[in-house]
Amino acid sequence: MEPLVHFSASGVPLRLANVNTDQLFPARFIKKPRGVGYAQYLFHDIRRNKEGSLLDSFPLNQTRYHNSKILIGGANFGSGSSREGAVYALFDAGFRVIIAPSFGEIFAANCLKNGVLATCLSEEQIASIQQTLADSDDLTMVVNIPSQTLTMSSGILFNLRLDTFQKQCLIQGLNEIDLSLTFSKEIDMFEKSYRAIFPWTQA
Amino acid sequence: MAKTLFEKIWSTHVVAERDEETLLYVDRVLLQENSFHAFDKIRREKRTVRNPQQTFAFSDHYVPTRNREAGLNGIADPEIRHMIELITSDTTAHDIELFGIEHRFQGILHVVGPEYGITQPGLIIAGADSHTSTHGALGAYAFGIGSSEVAHVLSTQSLWRTKPKTFHVLVNGTRRAGVSSKDIVLKLIKAIGSGGAVGYAVEYAGSTIDSMSVEARMTVCNMSIEAGARAGLMAPNQRVIDYIQGKPMAPKGESFELAKKYWQTLKSDPGCSFDLSLELNAATIQPQVTWGTNPEMVADVSGSVPDPLQEVNIEKQVRMQRALDYMGLNANQTIRSIKPDRVFIGSCTNSRIEDLRAAAAIFADQTCRIETMIVPGSQQVKRAAEAEGLHEIFERAGAEWLAPGCSMCVGINGDKLAPGQRAASTSNRNFEGRQGQGGRTHLVSPAMAAAAAITGQFEDVSQYPEAHTWNL
Numbered sequence A: 001m002e003p004l005v006h007f008s009a010s011g012v013p014l015r016l017a018n019v020n021t022d023q024l025f026p027a028r029f030i031k032k033p034r035g036v037g038y039a040q041y042l043f044h045d046i047r048r049n050k051e052g053s054l055l056d057s058f059p060l061n062q063t064r065y066h067n068s069k070i071l072i073g074g075a076n077f078g079s080g081s082s083r084e085g086a087v088y089a090l091f092d093a094g095f096r097v098i099i100a101p102s103f104g105e106i107f108a109a110n111c112l113k114n115g116v117l118a119t120c121l122s123e124e125q126i127a128s129i130q131q132t133l134a135d136s137d138d139l140t141m142v143v144n145i146p147s148q149t150l151t152m153s154s155g156i157l158f159n160l161r162l163d164t165f166q167k168q169c170l171i172q173g174l175n176e177i178d179l180s181l182t183f184s185k186e187i188d189m190f191e192k193s194y195r196a197i198f199p200w201t202q203a
Numbered sequence B: 001m002a003k004t005l006f007e008k009i010w011s012t013h014v015v016a017e018r019d020e021e022t023l024l025y026v027d028r029v030l031l032q033e034n035s036f037h038a039f040d041k042i043r044r045e046k047r048t049v050r051n052p053q054q055t056f057a058f059s060d061h062y063v064p065t066r067n068r069e070a071g072l073n074g075i076a077d078p079e080i081r082h083m084i085e086l087i088t089s090d091t092t093a094h095d096i097e098l099f100g101i102e103h104r105f106q107g108i109l110h111v112v113g114p115e116y117g118i119t120q121p122g123l124i125i126a127g128a129d130s131h132t133s134t135h136g137a138l139g140a141y142a143f144g145i146g147s148s149e150v151a152h153v154l155s156t157q158s159l160w161r162t163k164p165k166t167f168h169v170l171v172n173g174t175r176r177a178g179v180s181s182k183d184i185v186l187k188l189i190k191a192i193g194s195g196g197a198v199g200y201a202v203e204y205a206g207s208t209i210d211s212m213s214v215e216a217r218m219t220v221c222n223m224s225i226e227a228g229a230r231a232g233l234m235a236p237n238q239r240v241i242d243y244i245q246g247k248p249m250a251p252k253g254e255s256f257e258l259a260k261k262y263w264q265t266l267k268s269d270p271g272c273s274f275d276l277s278l279e280l281n282a283a284t285i286q287p288q289v290t291w292g293t294n295p296e297m298v299a300d301v302s303g304s305v306p307d308p309l310q311e312v313n314i315e316k317q318v319r320m321q322r323a324l325d326y327m328g329l330n331a332n333q334t335i336r337s338i339k340p341d342r343v344f345i346g347s348c349t350n351s352r353i354e355d356l357r358a359a360a361a362i363f364a365d366q367t368c369r370i371e372t373m374i375v376p377g378s379q380q381v382k383r384a385a386e387a388e389g390l391h392e393i394f395e396r397a398g399a400e401w402l403a404p405g406c407s408m409c410v411g412i413n414g415d416k417l418a419p420g421q422r423a424a425s426t427s428n429r430n431f432e433g434r435q436g437q438g439g440r441t442h443l444v445s446p447a448m449a450a451a452a453a454i455t456g457q458f459e460d461v462s463q464y465p466e467a468h469t470w471n472l
């Protein structure tokens, strides 16, 4: 996975709670191979009206936010289905950082596996960032993973929560399977004793 | 020290620990057609599947519900056909058992797992689908994962996990006749909100849960994810143990006795502590109908659509208004005044034999007023229903009796709502566009859906004389 160390981009506010993965990436596109590029499917239906034209009211459709690559979302962002396509769509559209008051758990895990930082700030902090992004001219935000900070163009700084291992994975762009395979011996040993205690569990 | 059911399962699966995370051994992996990204990753990174015999795959999301006799040739859309071919070739390549389109036990992964004996108490089950929480009804710790983690668990038979907090949901009291487990879980989601259980493993207990059939328990655990919980679980009682005995993959003979002894220890110890608790009184619960675009937007069948203007929280108010606009409803209109155009009885939430029995009790000698699809959860459910003659009741009423699969729950096999169409649906998600772009979904129990098919509206099925015969 691509390392993520410093990320500087403009932010886009999405003031909507409970954005689910069906909204991020509608189910009918899941069968598309990744090679086609998933950016075109990001928020496909909610950014359009019934006739299929782009809604001006949807932030990402506004010129102001065209180049935004940091998404500031609402509570329970990415709830619903486990489809990782929702993260592929964000990634393919250039988003490497998503910040929200809370996340759907499977979505948050999927983000980290793809080198996308999904991290929480409080409702109040999110509201203030969203307000800034609505009002100010400079939408630049800088995310620094080693120091775990988010800095606004005004200089205001937020501390980000990140667990030690995830942080290391993001910075080094590690392949988690390779890392886990270094535990092969432990897995073998565990399996052996587990099967001795719970012999019926062996399929 | 007194332990919770969850802690007992967790602690028997710890392979290694690092920082905040634990490497957990996974007993069973469940896959479906959308797992192709995981197989791509395995191929790209040249990995092998460590324990194929602990992995099971299912053709369910894309299979057609009509013209199944024609097999693959019955699928007109090449992209859909390709998905079924892909899971077939990927599982063959890695020696993984596939409950494929022509398998005698084909069906929705969360229906087949328990009925085939793949799901057992005390196991850790990881599924390529968020509703893997369903399997917790048998006392397993079961959760959904995305494709990167599927590739990880296929390669290592384990997953890194941060320990979730525990949430104890007690449901006590005698349900009114006609009030199903679906109504209970919808009421719970309303109470705590669709993000209310994020970060928690929910353990359900109490007299109401204990008296439920195994199928009804599954409905509750299934929708735990709709409250944000990755997993829901219940201590296996005697009914669960009896249910498992004799299933094709259940332990047999002495092995079963040994397993049983262990399963009986799988319950939270008296005096153990949970991070959060909540109690629901089942006696006060009415049949539920969702009015919005999230399962927490739900009302009693005797109630009405709420008025956003009465909501003090502005953000919530906007969300409610957006939902009403999408759903084409007015504030304060009664739930009974909503007129669905279609009915869908199916999905991993409500497509088991008991669900079909409850629906059939309502369909008997009646005629559907609106287009109605009935999709059993598996071939086995289909056979059982046909042996009881339920299909004749459905067909006489004018409902379509179809072949097993996810069907219109997610609409990706081609069964879907037209834009603006309104469905009474026994599935689990009423998200915008979930059952077809522009489609409008009202989540209800099977009995409520059947009543909607007959009357063309939402009726309080607890008033029906046959209601006392259901145990859902």
Ligand code: SF4
Residues within 6 Å of the ligand: B060, B061, B108, B109, B110, B129, B131, B347, B348, B349, B405, B406, B409, B410, B427, B428
């Ligand atoms: S029935 Fe619906 S919710 Fe269940 S596995 Fe299939 S698509 Fe998912």
